[in-house]
Amino acid sequence: MSDMTNKWIGTSTVRPDGVDKVVGRAQYAADATMPGMIWGKVLRSPHPHAVIRSIDTSKAEALPGVKSVVTAKDIVDFSVGTPVPLGIQDMRWMCRNVMAREKALFHGHPVAAVAAMSADIAAKACELIEVDYEVLPWAIEIEDAIAPDAPILHDFIKFEGKPSNIAGTLEHKLGDIEAGFEQADVIVERSFDTRPVHQGYIEPHACLVSVAADGKTTIWSSSQGQFMVRAMTAFLTGIPQSDIRAIPAEIGGGFGGKTIIYLEPVAAMLSKKAGRPVKMVMTREEVMRATGPTSGAKSTVKIGAKKDGTIVSAQATHYLQAGAFPGSPIRGACGCCFAPYDIPNVYTLGYDVVSNRSKVAAYRAPGSPIGAFAVESTMDELAEQLGIDPLELRLKNAAKQGTKAAHGPVYPVMGYAETVKAALAHDHYKAPLGKFQGRGVASGYWFNAGGESSAQVNITEDGNVVVTTGHPDIGGSRASIANITAELLGIDYRRVSVLIGDTATIGYSNLTGGSRVLFASAMVVTQSTEKVIETLKGLAAKIWGIPADAVTWSDGAARPAGDNAGKFEPLTLEELAAKANMTGGPIGAGTQLNTTGAEGGFATHICDVEVDVDLGIVRVIRYTSFQDVGKAVHPAYVEGQMQGGAVQGIGWALNEEYIYNKDGKVDNPGFLDYRMPVCSDVPMLDNVIIEVPNPLHPQGVRGVGEVPLVPPLAAIRNAVYNALGIRFNSLPMSPPRVLEKLDAMKQAAE
Amino acid sequence: MAKLHVTTTINGEPTEFLCEPHHTMLDVLRDTLDLTGSKEGCGSGDCGACSITLDDRLVCSCLMLAAEAEGHEIKTIEGMADGDKLHPLQQKFLEMAALQCGICTPGVLVAADALLKKNPNPSETEVRYWLAGNLCRCTGYDKIVRAVLETAAEMRGAAE
Ligand code: FES
Numbered sequence: 001m002s003d004m005t006n007k008w009i010g011t012s013t014v015r016p017d018g019v020d021k022v023v024g025r026a027q028y029a030a031d032a033t034m035p036g037m038i039w040g041k042v043l044r045s046p047h048p049h050a051v052i053r054s055i056d057t058s059k060a061e062a063l064p065g066v067k068s069v070v071t072a073k074d075i076v077d078f079s080v081g082t083p084v085p086l087g088i089q090d091m092r093w094m095c096r097n098v099m100a101r102e103k104a105l106f107h108g109h110p111v112a113a114v115a116a117m118s119a120d121i122a123a124k125a126c127e128l129i130e131v132d133y134e135v136l137p138w139a140i141e142i143e144d145a146i147a148p149d150a151p152i153l154h155d156f157i158k159f160e161g162k163p164s165n166i167a168g169t170l171e172h173k174l175g176d177i178e179a180g181f182e183q184a185d186v187i188v189e190r191s192f193d194t195r196p197v198h199q200g201y202i203e204p205h206a207c208l209v210s211v212a213a214d215g216k217t218t219i220w221s222s223s224q225g226q227f228m229v230r231a232m233t234a235f236l237t238g239i240p241q242s243d244i245r246a247i248p249a250e251i252g253g254g255f256g257g258k259t260i261i262y263l264e265p266v267a268a269m270l271s272k273k274a275g276r277p278v279k280m281v282m283t284r285e286e287v288m289r290a291t292g293p294t295s296g297a298k299s300t301v302k303i304g305a306k307k308d309g310t311i312v313s314a315q316a317t318h319y320l321q322a323g324a325f326p327g328s329p330i331r332g333a334c335g336c337c338f339a340p341y342d343i344p345n346v347y348t349l350g351y352d353v354v355s356n357r358s359k360v361a362a363y364r365a366p367g368s369p370i371g372a373f374a375v376e377s378t379m380d381e382l383a384e385q386l387g388i389d390p391l392e393l394r395l396k397n398a399a400k401q402g403t404k405a406a407h408g409p410v411y412p413v414m415g416y417a418e419t420v421k422a423a424l425a426h427d428h429y430k431a432p433l434g435k436f437q438g439r440g441v442a443s444g445y446w447f448n449a450g451g452e453s454s455a456q457v458n459i460t461e462d463g464n465v466v467v468t469t470g471h472p473d474i475g476g477s478r479a480s481i482a483n484i485t486a487e488l489l490g491i492d493y494r495r496v497s498v499l500i501g502d503t504a505t506i507g508y509s510n511l512t513g514g515s516r517v518l519f520a521s522a523m524v525v526t527q528s529t530e531k532v533i534e535t536l537k538g539l540a541a542k543i544w545g546i547p548a549d550a551v552t553w554s555d556g557a558a559r560p561a562g563d564n565a566g567k568f569e570p571l572t573l574e575e576l577a578a579k580a581n582m583t584g585g586p587i588g589a590g591t592q593l594n595t596t597g598a599e600g601g602f603a604t605h606i607c608d609v610e611v612d613v614d615l616g617i618v619r620v621i622r623y624t625s626f627q628d629v630g631k632a633v634h635p636a637y638v639e640g641q642m643q644g645g646a647v648q649g650i651g652w653a654l655n656e657e658y659i660y661n662k663d664g665k666v667d668n669p670g671f672l673d674y675r676m677p678v679c680s681d682v683p684m685l686d687n688v689i690i691e692v693p694n695p696l697h698p699q700g701v702r703g704v705g706e707v708p709l710v711p712p713l714a715a716i717r718n719a720v721y722n723a724l725g726i727r728f729n730s731l732p733m734s735p736p737r738v739l740e741k742l743d744a745m746k747q748a749a750e
Numbered sequence: 751m752a753k754l755h756v757t758t759t760i761n762g763e764p765t766e767f768l769c770e771p772h773h774t775m776l777d778v779l780r781d782t783l784d785l786t787g788s789k790e791g792c793g794s795g796d797c798g799a800c801s802i803t804l805d806d807r808l809v810c811s812c813l814m815l816a817a818e819a820e821g822h823e824i825k826t827i828e829g830m831a832d833g834d835k836l837h838p839l840q841q842k843f844l845e846m847a848a849l850q851c852g853i854c855t856p857g858v859l860v861a862a863d864a865l866l867k868k869n870p871n872p873s874e875t876e877v878r879y880w881l882a883g884n885l886c887r888c889t890g891y892d893k894i895v896r897a898v899l900e901t902a903a904e905m906r907g908a909a910e
């Protein structure tokens with residue numbers, strides 16, 4: 001499994017799709033074209049909350065060059081009373097999110113769309129559409145949405161018997177927290193808030209959709225799941241799934257934000273009505289106003305411990321913004337926040353709160369960074385009050401094999417304590433700090449995921465290999481699959497081509513998300529490759545006239561074994577492939593599974609900051625991540641996930657936030673004012689990969705991509721406290737807020 | 751309105767195109783000339799995914815009007831490799847996993863190439879400030895900066 005004899009697993013090979021990406025040839029959705037293609041544009045609500053009384057599209061339709069117009073009438077209407085779940089989404093909300101129906105629920109909510117001969121004409125036509133709105137009062141922030149007199153977004157949502165913006169709750173319970181707190185010597189209780197942040201993928205949403213006269217539909221789009229695109233488009237347009245071929249374009253980042261669709265059903269209806277392929281590409285402003293982000297939140301955490309540091313009781317309440325429709329990631333916030341610890345009495349409660357902002361989408365470990373910010377910040381204060389080193393406090397309470405977690409599982413073999421021990425032992429933790437510098441630590445957890453996955457492994461006539469899987473590759477998963485296939489077959493990895501199939505060419509595979517892809521696809525690729533090896537051994541046995549079980553496979557060749565060892569020359573993959581037609585036909589095998597056994601992943605981060613007290617700027621000057629990944633099949637891309645997640649966390653902690661103006665509109669819908677980290681904002685990022693193999697996986701994989709975004713918010717916040725003695729319980733710690741706190745501190749001292 | 755006729759050079763090829771006066775160079779590269787290697791991440795000069803050079807000067811093609819190409823020389827990511835021989839930066843980015851989704855990569859490579867032409871021996875800080883106009887949301891920049899520094903060192907070695 002993770003022995004030292006591996007030749008490819010555990011090495012950083014060059015990815016199969018790499019060259020196309022460095023020469024500019026890789027095809028992303030916005031790069032696709034088709035003969036006869038026209039351009040679609042969306043008209044969006046200028047109000048955060050308004051009844052749509054009527055829409056008059058006649059002037060737009062009359063504009064020369066306009067080929068079709070679509071409104072909610074053209075999208076399948078799912079009545080609000082009956083849930084229509086698809087994965088974690090509900091088509092009742094999706095049909096209203098892609099095109100506003102009764103009401104516009106946020107500024108930027110689509111109300112109509114036009115397809116025309118050029119994007120310019122389509123944009124002009126949008127301006128000619130007349131919408132009669134009855135503007136309603138709105139609620140943007142959680143406190144406004146849950147206030148007693150709050151404007152209600154959806155009359156049919158009831159909480160405690162009354163119409164409410166609280167769309168649901170979730171709780172996890174273990175033991176008896178009241179009894180637990182009675183045993184505590186020290187109790188720390190604090191409240192926190194985090195702002196919604198956008199996933200920030202650099203590639204805006206885009207698609208090209210062609211609906212033929214017979215309904216046969218082809219979709220090129222950038223998404224985290226071509227099967228999700230197919231299913232959701234089918235639901236929202238009424239086109240049967242078998243008539244839709246969804247082709248996964250290369251995807252320019254998703255981070256969870258491309259696990260739902262926005263444009264595809266709209267483009268499909270525009271195309272159907274126009275009889276031409278329709279291309280739609282969002283602007284950055286549209287991305288910022290109408291897609292993602294993840295939730296903002298308000299949390300309260302209470303933790304009680306004995307003098308020796310043993311945590312006896314813990315409680316957390318999280319209110320998460322869902323945006324315009326129900327579905328915030330309360331499961332991640334409530335399920336993950338205490339998951340690193342072995343605590344006998346735990347209670348977590350989450351509220352799903354709708355308000356007049358765009359519907360949230362998943363963002364890396366959805367909900368978990370929010371919960372961890374609150375819990376890991378409270379842990380820091382608890383450590384201080386107990387006079388215990390914050391890592392030692394975590395180690396003392398670390399969950400381990402056999403710990404019962406409040407969200408359900410009894411943990412199997414896992415490596416949380418290993419991440420803390422590695423952090424304690426690392427030089428970073430002991431390095432001296434200068435003036436206005438500080439160090440913080442925090443831990444984090446993500447469930448990880450398995451689910452449906454399909455793979456086909458085919459041997460070409462010249463003895464090379466083509467592997468097809470069904471999960472879009474965002475961060476290098478094709479390279480890992482090449483490593484695994486080459487390892488099993490005992491051949492050079494460059495002889496393995498790895499492709500992502502479209503919905504017509506590979507079996508159903510779930511979304512790229514939840515840190516699922518390598519876990520799941522490695523399982524189906526391994527089983528398929530093993531079947532291929534069995535076939536190859538059978539062919540060799542036939543040629544040699546010996547039983548199949550008297551043949552072994554190693555180093556890319558079948559070899560006679562047992563009594564026959566040495567009696568025949570080995571037959572290589574190339575030789576067997578060349579003889580395939582005479583000995584049994586094409587060589588290949590497929591596997592389709594609902595994979596299980598993805599065990600949770602943990603990380604601990606150490607962060608050093610330096611604060612410019614004149615400008616209020618917090619700079620991260622050193623950062624080290626320690627993560628149990630099970631097995632790093634391609635270490636460079638594992639590091640890439642760890643580094644990328646850490647920097648997204650730096651952005652969330654220090655700068656990123658939506659600014660809403662008094663009209664309920666986002667005032668900073670672009671990269672200039674929505675300030676994501678740039679290259680000069682961050683240092684080099686160190687990584688310690690810890691491998692406690694997952695016993696339920698053929699290569700020991702756990703999943704990597706989500707956990708890196710979980711610890712940073714609190715690690716940075718705790719570092720700022722260490723530097724300044726100021727505890728920030730709300731994010732972001734942006735320069736104006738830092739200056740405000742510094743001024744307040746100065747005044748208090750005077 | 752009549753279209754404008756523009757005569758220019760793109761990646762060494764004499765090129766003519768027609769465009770609307772308000773079309774950007776990026777619009778024309780992508781939608782008229784099929785040079786889709788330059789990407790549009792923002793259209794406002796903030797992400798660098800559309801980076802090209804205009805007479806060897808690094809520019810955001812989303813901020814340049816296509817008509818301004820008249821009589822000038824443009825280079826895009828498609829002109830970076832020499833036939834099937836990758837530029838050392840391209841090669842190093844592959845070897846060091848300096849890309850994940852790859853959408854920022856063409857812009858980052860064009861910008862990094864422009865840096866190394868001006869300054870063959872940049873410090874880490876110089877690389878970071880030079881690339882501060884190229885957003886990457888996937889990598890955290892670590893492997894990008896390392897790949898640029900290492901390419902610079904190799905290219906200096908080869909030049910000696
Ligand atoms: S597209 Fe030109 S800078 Fe972003």
Ligand code: FES
Pocket residue numbers: 202252253848849850851852853854855885886887888889
């Ligand atoms: S590699 Fe995805 S944005 Fe840079």
